[in-house]
Amino acid sequence: MQFDLNKLIRENIKVLKPYSSARDEFEGEASIFLDANESPYPSSYNRYPDPHQKKLKQKISSLKNVKEAQLFLGNGSDEAIDLLFRAFCEPGVDEVLIPQPTYGMYSVSAAINNVKMNQVALTPSFDIDLVTTLQAITPKTKLIFLCSPNNPSGNLLSPNKILEILKAFNGLVIIDEAYIDFTTSESFISKLSQYKNLVVLQTLSKAWGLASLRLGMCFASKEIIPVLNKIKPPYNISGPTQALALERLDDIETKNILVNEILEQRRTLAKELSSIKAVEHVFPSDANFILVRVNAAKQVYQKLLTRGIVVRDRSNIILCNDCLRITVGTPTENKILLDELNKL
Ligand SMILES: *Cc1c(COP(=O)(O)O)cnc(C)c1O
Numbered sequence: 001m002q003f004d005l006n007k008l009i010r011e012n013i014k015v016l017k018p019y020s021s022a023r024d025e026f027e028g029e030a031s032i033f034l035d036a037n038e039s040p041y042p043s044s045y046n047r048y049p050d051p052h053q054k055k056l057k058q059k060i061s062s063l064k065n066v067k068e069a070q071l072f073l074g075n076g077s078d079e080a081i082d083l084l085f086r087a088f089c090e091p092g093v094d095e096v097l098i099p100q101p102t103y104g105m106y107s108v109s110a111a112i113n114n115v116k117m118n119q120v121a122l123t124p125s126f127d128i129d130l131v132t133t134l135q136a137i138t139p140k141t142k143l144i145f146l147c148s149p150n151n152p153s154g155n156l157l158s159p160n161k162i163l164e165i166l167k168a169f170n171g172l173v174i175i176d177e178a179y180i181d182f183t184t185s186e187s188f189i190s191k192l193s194q195y196k197n198l199v200v201l202q203t204l205s206k207a208w209g210l211a212s213l214r215l216g217m218c219f220a221s222k223e224i225i226p227v228l229n230k231i232k233p234p235y236n237i238s239g240p241t242q243a244l245a246l247e248r249l250d251d252i253e254t255k256n257i258l259v260n261e262i263l264e265q266r267r268t269l270a271k272e273l274s275s276i277k278a279v280e281h282v283f284p285s286d287a288n289f290i291l292v293r294v295n296a297a298k299q300v301y302q303k304l305l306t307r308g309i310v311v312r313d314r315s316n317i318i319l320c321n322d323c324l325r326i327t328v329g330t331p332t333e334n335k336i337l338l339d340e341l342n343k344l
Helices: 054-064 077-088 105-112 130-135 159-168 224-231 239-249 252-274 297-306 331-343
Strands: 071-074 095-100 116-121 141-147 172-176 198-203 216-219 279-282 289-294 323-327
Touching: 054 071, 054 216, 054 239, 071 077, 071 224, 077 105, 077 141, 077 172, 077 198, 077 216, 077 224, 095 105, 105 116, 116 130, 130 159, 141 159, 159 172, 252 279, 252 289, 252 331, 289 297, 297 323, 297 331
Parallel strands: 095 116, 095 141, 141 172, 172 198
Antiparallel strands: 071 216, 198 216, 279 289, 289 323
């Protein structure tokens, strides 16, 4: 496989002269800022935030053991997903490959960007079907999205199969690790130096408990990251988000305590679910949710709703017939859910 990043980037993005913000043109010491048309009246929010998120990147790069030049921050991982399409996929021409079932944003982003999505099925146990997947790559395929642990099935994809795809494909392989903190499995971040076509996504939305902040992390080579920086909205990460993320990322201990609590609850919940009459199968989970196959998913879903409990109905998607995706809640929430399911 020969990987040539230059052949992958869209022509208009290659020649694009990025927007240069006031904060880009002046970086240094000054006491009077009359360059950005901000309000001069101090409040916590009257100045534009750092467009390069320097401090936050320092913190995350030391936490994740990568160079700052290998890190892009997005307004949620969803922004990084969209920017990958915009940087690398020519609308109406290029294609992406997405093993299904998986996170819905990849196909929505593909549709928004008018990029053809080719789909292959995962195996019945939701792992990569290597032969089918490799066969589905076309000369126009620019991106392959792999979600591990996978949403909505909850399982990790086999690392060896991911490696085979990384080796065989000369476009970008995006591994979405939104749920990696709930596993003991090693992140693919450690493989960045070996694979120039690897992109890893993580987020503060799940294990870190900061979904409302909107902070997604994208790790890739120091050649890929500048392409994303070039096309991002200048101030994509707000000041309060940068400040709060910096503060919370210091408290790894609390994050770990809460993750362990969720893992313990996941064990209990899975065990209890499997003894419920309406539950036909509990899929193994490496994430903070459990996929279950029930008898008549739509009815179970509606029934739970009338009790004020909302789960995710995934019964319409491939390989997930009669499946509900249940997020692991607090011990009290899980108990109420189990009680209601037992009454069915
Ligand atoms: C929840 C989730 C995300 C998180 O997206 P954010 O925009 O960072 O909140 C990303 N990928 C997958 C697979 C998810 O389930």
